[in-house]
Amino acid sequence: MVVKFCSICAISRPVLKIIVSDKCMKTRERCSRVAFFSLLFLLVSNQLQAGESIEGDIENGRTLADGKCDRCHGVGGVSDDPDTPHLAGQSAAYLLKQMRDYKSRAREDRNMYKRVRKLDDRQMADIALWYESQPLPEVRPPGEQELKAPQLVTMGDTDRSIPPCAICHGDDGKTTANAVPVLAGQHVDYLVSTMEYFRDGTRNNDPGGAVQAMIKKLSDVEIEALARYYAALGGRSAEPSE
Ligand code: HEC
Numbered sequence: 001m002v003v004k005f006c007s008i009c010a011i012s013r014p015v016l017k018i019i020v021s022d023k024c025m026k027t028r029e030r031c032s033r034v035a036f037f038s039l040l041f042l043l044v045s046n047q048l049q050a051g052e053s054i055e056g057d058i059e060n061g062r063t064l065a066d067g068k069c070d071r072c073h074g075v076g077g078v079s080d081d082p083d084t085p086h087l088a089g090q091s092a093a094y095l096l097k098q099m100r101d102y103k104s105r106a107r108e109d110r111n112m113y114k115r116v117r118k119l120d121d122r123q124m125a126d127i128a129l130w131y132e133s134q135p136l137p138e139v140r141p142p143g144e145q146e147l148k149a150p151q152l153v154t155m156g157d158t159d160r161s162i163p164p165c166a167i168c169h170g171d172d173g174k175t176t177a178n179a180v181p182v183l184a185g186q187h188v189d190y191l192v193s194t195m196e197y198f199r200d201g202t203r204n205n206d207p208g209g210a211v212q213a214m215i216k217k218l219s220d221v222e223i224e225a226l227a228r229y230y231a232a233l234g235g236r237s238a239e240p241s242e
């Protein structure tokens, strides 16, 4: 197969097609932004896929979670409370990082600090592995049909230098990259509040401030639409199950 390269940015066309679309080749200015995102994507995907491999005792994780976490996060990590995130099916690397961040107060939350401050790294790894192993029930929030993906998800916004959310979170919001959270089926209210925290800087534990930089450019309306879109993708029960 002959692989064609863009004459301006020199990225191969099949790669550009995957990352954005053919439209990127129209002007030099647009092209350089796309090249920037493409490089970012390649860098990030290598880095995020490479995350540490976590070892531990899942059964011990289950016992710890049952005693200390399920009360709020729900049995097996499917939570009934719209402000408390589901943990089921979330990557262990992401969960472990968040627990460490709460413990070191890199991510501020009084409640969560109290829950993890006495856990050691091995116990946190066990819990992370347990929640990762839990299935994502394919349930949509009642009344939510499949929503059309907002443009920010698939295309980003080159004018505001916002890359498509999908390059990291996956087309379906169920990325398998180690360090990137699954968004599909997460509670709308939690997604909105955590994006608001990124936007006002209350949450600033993202690597290199990359997530804050993007979310800071979003309006209230965009945040709401993105949260609704991801929640409605299903994957986890977003409402209390009877
Ligand atoms: C009193 C209720 C409560 C308990 C008990 C609790 N949590 Fe949480 N947890 C929360 C809330 C509320 C949030 C959202 C906080 C925020 O916005 O930072 C949260 C957030 C988290 C997150 C971040 C998830 C994400 O998507 O970023 C992780 C991981 C987590 N909790 C793990 C645990 C573990 C492990 C335990 C048990 C050791 C636990 N939690 C116990 C209420 C609780």
Ligand code: HEC
Pocket: 044, 085, 097, 152, 153, 162, 163, 164, 165, 166, 167, 168, 169, 179, 180, 181, 182, 183, 191, 194, 195, 205, 206, 207, 210, 211, 214, 226
């Ligand atoms: C360059 C890769 C990348 C892109 C692009 C990206 N994200 Fe993220 N996102 C991440 C990473 C990594 C984290 C975890 C940060 C941390 O360690 O706390 C994250 C975290 C989040 C969270 C928090 C989830 C939780 O469970 O707490 C939300 C919500 C989110 N991103 C939404 C978005 C939206 C909406 C877009 C598009 C406008 C977007 N992201 C684009 C990499 C990315």
